[in-house]
């Protein structure tokens with residue numbers, strides 16, 4: 001008989017607890033009406049451990065599970081499947097967890113089996129590019145999936161061309177159709193930049209020199225520049241022997257922001273100094289008249305890692321912040337755009353890397369009682385400087401909002417927001433469909449599941465798929 005999941009791990013309980021089933025629902029109950037313009041698939045990835053952990057559990061460790069909603073003619077179907085990684089298959093054959101995770105780096109207990117090469121969990125993001133659906137995890141190659149059945153085709157490294165790991169946050173260039181990526185590593189080379197052509201070929205790799213290896217979760221690409229955020233969450237492999245966290249917060253190093261011309265290489269990077277901070281996710285950035293403007297969700301220190309790991313969700317409070325990087329003077333201006341806590345920032349992706357007006361995020365607005373998770377879907381009008389919110393109930397929580405344009409050539413921000421919401425009282429989840437221009441209004445549609453989808457990370461829309 002298999003062991004139960006531990007009751008004392010915060011990221012294995014409540015709506016963080018894994019959902020143990022794979023299945024399919026052909027015609028979901030819809031309250032309201034799904035706009036007929038919406039035709040395609042929404043895919044969402046997140047950690048969903050198959051077996052109870054051997055040691056401690058970190059939210060970033062769980063096996064990736066994909067939840068997919070296919071929408072057409074005002075109707076929606078659902079399917080979920082784990083990504084069949086090597087780890088998933090080895091553990092399924094064994095009937096138990098075999099590997100330690102992030103929380104056990106440096107743990108010498110052989111029963112935990114901790115090692116520096118924790119196998120690919122494929123649990124962080126999922127993107128559709130050049131006819132391929134790729135599940136992503138930032139410390140390894142991608143996994144290709146069948147877009148209809150979600151069956152795992154297998155690990156995918158661009159025909160052997162991907163050197164090192166690949167970020168879970170590639171950027172799709174709306175003008176060129178390219179997919180821009182990077183990979184970071186605790187071992188040299190610490191940072192690489194990659195370009196994948198519109199037709200899916202990895203055509204360029206540049207090694208980028210950085211002073212120390214850091215955990216670099218995301219980056220930004222504009223029409224003219226690539227921006228690397230070297231926040232002081234530093235890999236210290238020597239900490240392994242001392243039983244200390246491998247990712248060490250070193251604020252004295254400050255944050256360094258590297259701006260590289262798209263056509264350039266490591267020697268062309270212009271570095272800017274900023275106060276120590278951590279950024280998991282940028283909203284967007286653009287280049288104009290000798291400067292780069294970048295909007296990011298900024299933490300004063302790295303959450304969830306190292307000394308911050310024990311604080312869990314309580315520590316997850318980033319603020320939307322604008323950096324203006326002046327390339328001529330080498331100076332950086334930093335200003336908070338909002339005082340509310342926000343994460344999972346997104347935009348109308350047709351403006352990725354370009355000047356833009358509308359941004360979206362999951363947010364936590366001040367509320368009387370303490371609660372975990374995000375209670376609002378936020379819409380920022382960055383031109384007007386306003387923020388609107390779609391707030392859910394006190395026991396509910398929302399995930400990352402995804403923008404779907406009404407039509408391919410609709411104006412920026414004219415479209416829909418898709419977001420998962422967990423209804424705590426009923427312990428089930430829904431796909432909310434909001435009018436992106438009136439997020440505070442009643443949802444256009446609530447696509448209802450009879451079960452819950454655990455809190456996860458990122459998703460994307462695949463038009464017409």
Ligand SMILES: [Fe+2]
Pocket residue numbers: 124168169217218280281457458
């Ligand atoms: Fe992320």
